[in-house]
Amino acid sequence: MPQPSYEYGVARVRVLETRLLTRERIERMVDAQSAEEALKVLSETSYAPLVAELGSPYEYDELLSKEMNRVRDFIDEISPDPAITDLFFLKYDFHNLKVLLKNRYLSGQDDELPLAQMGTVLVEILRKGVEDPESGLLPPFMADAIKKVDQACVLRVDPQKIDTLLDNAMYDHIFKVCRKKRDGFALRYFQMQVDLLNIRSLLRAKRLGQGFDFLKEMLIPYGSLDVSFYSRAMEQPYEQLIKEMESTPYGKVVAEGVQDFLRTGTLTAFERLMDDYLLNYVKALRYNPFGIEAIVGYLLAKENEIKLIRIIMVGKINNLPTEKIRERLRDVYV
Amino acid sequence: MELGQIFAVLGTAASNTGAGLSMGQIYAILGAATAVMLAGLGSVFGVAIAGQSAAGVVTEDPDKFGQVLLLQALPGTQGIYGMLIGFIIMNKLNIFGGMIDVSTETGLLLFVSALPIAIVGLISAIYQGKTSAAAIGIIAKRPEELGKAITFPVVVETYAVLALLASFLMVNGIPV
Numbered sequence: 249m250p251q252p253s254y255e256y257g258v259a260r261v262r263v264l265e266t267r268l269l270t271r272e273r274i275e276r277m278v279d280a281q282s283a284e285e286a287l288k289v290l291s292e293t294s295y296a297p298l299v300a301e302l303g304s305p306y307e308y309d310e311l312l313s314k315e316m317n318r319v320r321d322f323i324d325e326i327s328p329d330p331a332i333t334d335l336f337f338l339k340y341d342f343h344n345l346k347v348l349l350k351n352r353y354l355s356g357q358d359d360e361l362p363l364a365q366m367g368t369v370l371v372e373i374l375r376k377g378v379e380d381p382e383s384g385l386l387p388p389f390m391a392d393a394i395k396k397v398d399q400a401c402v403l404r405v406d407p408q409k410i411d412t413l414l415d416n417a418m419y420d421h422i423f424k425v426c427r428k429k430r431d432g433f434a435l436r437y438f439q440m441q442v443d444l445l446n447i448r449s450l451l452r453a454k455r456l457g458q459g460f461d462f463l464k465e466m467l468i469p470y471g472s473l474d475v476s477f478y479s480r481a482m483e484q485p486y487e488q489l490i491k492e493m494e495s496t497p498y499g500k501v502v503a504e505g506v507q508d509f510l511r512t513g514t515l516t517a518f519e520r521l522m523d524d525y526l527l528n529y530v531k532a533l534r535y536n537p538f539g540i541e542a543i544v545g546y547l548l549a550k551e552n553e554i555k556l557i558r559i560i561m562v563g564k565i566n567n568l569p570t571e572k573i574r575e576r577l578r579d580v581y582v
Numbered sequence: 583m584e585l586g587q588i589f590a591v592l593g594t595a596a597s598n599t600g601a602g603l604s605m606g607q608i609y610a611i612l613g614a615a616t617a618v619m620l621a622g623l624g625s626v627f628g629v630a631i632a633g634q635s636a637a638g639v640v641t642e643d644p645d646k647f648g649q650v651l652l653l654q655a656l657p658g659t660q661g662i663y664g665m666l667i668g669f670i671i672m673n674k675l676n677i678f679g680g681m682i683d684v685s686t687e688t689g690l691l692l693f694v695s696a697l698p699i700a701i702v703g704l705i706s707a708i709y710q711g712k713t714s715a716a717a718i719g720i721i722a723k724r725p726e727e728l729g730k731a732i733t734f735p736v737v738v739e740t741y742a743v744l745a746l747l748a749s750f751l752m753v754n755g756i757p758v
Contacts, residue, residue: 255634260639260641261638262639262718262723263641263646265722266722537715537719
C-alpha cells in the first residue's frame with residue numbers, strides 16, 4: 249500500500265491536536281461533583297459520540313479502549329513510516345507477552361488476563377504465538393524472545409528474569425530499527441527512556457538493599473549512561489546521585505523524583521516525571537512539518553490524555569477528594 | 583564550451599533538415615523553454631508539497647478548504663513567471679508569424695536573460711511549497727490567523743518576483 253506523505257500526516261495531526269482536551273477541560277472534569285458530571289464535560293469534546301454510547305459512567309474503560317483503538321488505527325493510516333511508529337506500540341505487545349508467559353509459568357489460569365489491545369500483533373495471534381513460537385505467526389524478534397524465556401525457565405522460574413529478557417528483546421529490536429532507519433528522533437527518545445528506566449531500576453535496587461550484581465541483571469543496554477555510573481551510584485548516597493545528575497538532561501527528573509521517593513517510598517512521582525520528560529521532548533520537536541515527530545507526539549498526547557481521563561474517572565467513581573486526583577494528574581500536552 | 587558544441591551540432595542538424603534555424607534563434611528558443619520548464623517544475627514540486635498538507639487538513643476539517651487552497655496556490659506563481667518570460671522571448675522572435683532571424687550574440691543574451699527566473703523560480707517554488715505546508719499547519723490550528731500564515735510563504739515569493747523583474751528587464755532591453 250502506498251504510504252501517505254509526512255506533509256499529509258502531519259497536517260491531519262495538526263487539526264486533531266486542536267481536539268485534544270485542554271487543560272481547562274481537564275480541570276473542569278476534576279472539579280466535577282460526580283462521575284456523571286465528569287462524563288458530561290467529556291461529552292462536550294471529541295469524545296461526544298463515545299460518551300453517548302455509554303450505558304453508565306462505570307463503563308468508562310470501554311470508552312477509553314475504543315478511543316485508543318481509534319488512535320491506533322489512525323496512526324496506522326497516516327504514518328509515512330510504520331516501522332518507526334510501530335516501535336511506540338511495541339510496549340503493549342511486550343506487556344502482553346510478559347502477562348502471557350508469567351501466566352504460563354506461574355499461575356496457569358488462562359481467564360481474565362489483563363491484556364492490552366493496542367499492540368502491533370493481535371492478542372489472539374500473540375496467544376497462539378506464545379504457545380508455539382515456531383509457528384511463524386509472530387515477528388522473528390518476538391518468537392526469539394519467547395524461546396529465550398522458555399529456555400531460561402527450564403531450570404527455575406524467575407518473574408524478574410522474564411521481565412528482563414523481554415525488555416532487552418524489545419529494546420534490541422527498537423534500537424536495531426532506529427539505527428537501520430537512521431531516525432535520530434526515535435533513537436534519542438528511546439535512549440532517554442532506557443536511561444530513565446535504568447535509573448528507576450537503580451532506585452529500586454538501592455531500596456531493596458541489593459548490590460550491583462542484582463542491578464546489573466536489570467539494566468537495559470543502549471542507554472547513554474555508562475555502566476560504571478550505575479555501579480558507582482549503588483555505593484553512593486542519594487544526595488551524591490542527585491548532584492551527579494545535575495549537569496545531565498535528567499537533573500530535574502532525578503532531583504524531584506528521588507526526593508519524593510525518599511519521602512514516600514514509592515516511585516509514582518519518578519514515573520510521572522519520567523513520562524512528562526519524554527512527552528516534553530517530543531512536544532518541543534512537534535513543529536517539524538516534514539517529520540514523524542508530530543505524529544508520534546499526537547500518539548503520546550493521546551495516551552497521556554486517556555491516562556488522565558482514567559485517573560479522573562477512577563477517582564470520581566471512588567469518591568476521592570479533588571486534591572488527591574489533581575495530585576495524580578500529569579501535564580496536559582496542548 | 584561543451585554546451586556550445588552541442589548547440590552547434592543541433593544548429594547544423596536543424597539547417598540540414600531544411601528548417602533553416604540560425605544559432606541565435608536556437609539559443610533564444612532554448613532560453614524561452616528553460617524559463618518555462620524550470621520555473622514550471624519548481625511550481626509542480628511546490629504546489630505538490632503544500633497540496634499534501636492541504637489535503638491532510640481538509641480530511642479532518644473540510645471547512646478550511648478555501649484558506650488552505652490559497653496557501654497551496656502560492657508556489658504556483660513561479661510557473662506563471664517562467665511562462666511570462668518565455669512568452670516575451672517567443673514574442674520577440676515573432677515565433678507565431680514567421681520567425682525573425684537574430685544574431686548568435688542576441689540569442690545567447692536572450693538565453694542568459696531567462697536564467698534568473700528559470701533557476702530562482704525552480705528553487706524558490708520548492709522552498710515556498712515547504713513554507714506553505716508549514717503555514718497550512720498554522721491554519722489547521724488557528725484558522726483566524728490566515729493573514730499571518732500567508733506572510734511566511736509570501737516572503738519567499740519576494741525573491742521569485744525579483745528574479746522575474748531581472749529577467750523581464752533584461753529580455754526587454756535586448757534589441758532584436
